[in-house]
Amino acid sequence: MTYLDANATTPVLPAVLEAMLPWLTQRYANASAGHAGGRQARRAVEAARSQVAELIGARSDEVIFTSGATEGIASVLLFAQAEWPDRPLLVISAVEHAAVLEGAARWEQRGGRVKRIPVDAQGRLNLDAFKHALEPGRTALVSMIWGNNETGVVSPMAEVAEAAHAAGALVHADAVQMAGKLPVDVRQVPVDYLSLSGHKMYAPKGCGVLWVSHQAPFRPLLVGGGQESGRRSGTENVPGIVALGRAALESQAWLQQDGPMQMAALRDAFEDQLLTQLPGSVIHGREALRLPNTTSVSLPGVDAAGMLILLDQRGIACSGGSACHTAALHPSPVLEAMGCSAGEAACTLRFSLSRLNSREEVLAAADTVLQAARHLAEQKNLSVI
Ligand code: PLP
Secondary structure: OEEOEOOOOOOOOHHHHHHHHHHOOOOOOOOOOOOHHHHHHHHHHHHHHHHHHHHHOOOHHHEEEEOOHHHHHHHHHHHHHHHOOOOOEEEEEOOOOHHHHHHHHHHHHOOOEEEEEOEOOOOOEOHHHHHHHOOOOOEEEEEEEOEOOOOOEEOOHHHHHHHHHHOOOEEEEEOOOOOOOOOOOOOOOOOOEEEEEHHHOOOOOOOEEEEEOOOOOOOOOOOOOOOHHHOOOOOOOHHHHHHHHHHHHHHHHHHHOOHHHHHHHHHHHHHHHHHHHOOOOEEOOOOOOEOOOEEEEEOOOOOHHHHHHHHHHOOEEOEOOOHHHOOOOOOOHHHHHOOOOHHHHHOEEEEEOOOOOOHHHHHHHHHHHHHHHHHHHHHOOOOOO
């Protein structure tokens, strides 16, 4: 199988697996236990906390381990709304992940207001509309996707944070797709809260991070045993946390070794092959700043649902629209927000590379996509070449 669905989940890196394995086998103590095994697990958790902090330019005491980004996002949204009843407004973009979109719908159900800021045809946030939407003193929170999971388009987070702060609002960055693909540094982009997910950055599923600036207020969603300095109760997932720490270390090395540039070059070669061989193909967000691994492409006259089946049969794993919705093939809200017609959206596939893909397999996959597209088009008596 050629796996081109890294935005849905990444493979676990061999080094990450190796680091976590002992914590699933002989080192199973509870990190809160006072005996030697517990103290050893505690040290491992704290080492991982420093590794994650390092990746995002944070203090390690600001890092809270969670079960994943959905938990981090829910924690921030629920906290912000409860904390500032006199600031009813939540501002988000129109292209958020479902975790934020659904969280925002709940915000409204609880009596709050939500403004969803439009993007242009390239998926870029309308900054003027964003600034205009902020109501000084009435906006509790801005929650913004940093790197889009469907198109890879990157949000202007520094400008978002600056404008939001000027209006007295706090800022949550959904950095799930950014982390490990492009640099994330909370000293340079001073947001207040930031969510990460282990399984999007080469660690396993079921572990994540909520980063809370030491200057930002926070009260926990999960209470109980007082783990994570009272900010997230529940027995720590030591193997997952160790894996996340190691994955952060690997990410940092990859970022420093020109990983993003090389990955973007491969992604561009993949896209060029599609664009030249299938005239009329459209890469969503191609003119915008994008994550180096993501291609969202509309292939003219080629039904994505059929393509997904055909590509699956031919050993290529990719997705149509957001992976979290693959079972339901209605047009993705992200493409809709970019002004895509339903027809164009129905012809859109998302390919997302991982660090483990070789150049050969990616370019061979482009060939397979072309063949499959021609095959489908022929079946429909359409000429696409
Ligand atoms: N935010 C974005 C941008 C995502 O892509 C995802 C997962 O697809 C999430 C949030 C949710 O992350 P998790 O699976 O860790 O709950």
